[in-house]
Amino acid sequence: MLQAADKPELFAGVIAGWETQIGRDFATGSYLGYCALTNKGYSAENPPVDMNDARANVTQEFVELWANSLADAGVPETKTFSHTAFIAKAVFDAARLSRPGHFPASYLEAVNFAPPRVSFGERHYAGFTTYPQFGSLGQIHQERANNYNPPWASSEGSAIEPPDAERGSAGESMEAYLGTLFNHGAILVNVFGWAVGDANNPFRRVAESEGAIAAYRKFLRGERLDEKAEEQVPSVDFFGKAQSLQSELPRYFSKNGRGKVGTLYDVLNQQLDSRRFVDAESTIDAILRIIKE
DSSP states (O other): OTTTTTOGGGOOOEEESSSOOOOBOTTTOOBOOHHHHHHTTOOSSSOOSSHHHHHHHHHHHHHHHHHHHHHHTTOOGGGEEEOBOOOOHHHHHHHHHHSTTSSOSSHHHHTTTOOGGGGOBTTBBEEEEOSSOTTHHHHHHHHHHHTTOOOEEEEEEOSSOHHHHHTTOOOOOHHHHHHHHHTTTEEEEEETTTTOSSTTOHHHHHHHSHHHHHHHHHHHTTOOOOOOOOOBOOOTTHHHHHHHHHHHHHHHHHHHTTGGGHHHHHHHHHHHHTTBHHHHHHHHHHHHHHHTO
């Protein structure tokens, strides 16, 4: 229809799938994939080397099945996008350390065998759910780098995280949110919430706010969008160091008062409040050195 109207440029594309993953059993919460692995030729006598990795490979094959079928039907490969959703590895690591025993044994299980890598394929561009979850964009761009930095899509998202929406948060700046996407390789952004539910729906408020409208207009004028400062993602060692500090600091304070670490501790709290985790790790290192003197 768009071609007939001589407006083919208005065809934004097709999103193949909706947060594709291997879901869990509704009754028990157990992880699935038995049929898929059996169809791949695995058995008790011939198990995969890594069961979870094999299930992630199946998820990627399923994404490619749909994307390839769309391409075979005539949808341009540059207009076909996958759609997966994942917990950021940084969030998973922090949660597992803070509440051991409450989270699955592996990261692949936590993301239902749909880590960012499964979104990529030869005949489509990768697409992800991109609510402003800490650490997720950095993980997406690392996987893009592993695949020669192709264009990509935000297949679903908005400038507010679902848990924050439930708490009544006003969300973040739509321009800053869109800037972190369009300024870094995204060629399609599907904003969730427009005209959804009543006027008090927090997703609708974020999508239709005056600030959001101004951001859309700025984008459509071809102007570069402002974006929030780059995230400082904590290292793998950060959480262990933070736990050591929590264990050691009360004893130090009871023996020495604020002593040498008082000022550093104040700086650390400011860094944590502003989520400057790389800087915070350096401060933790400095405090731990003083404590151990």
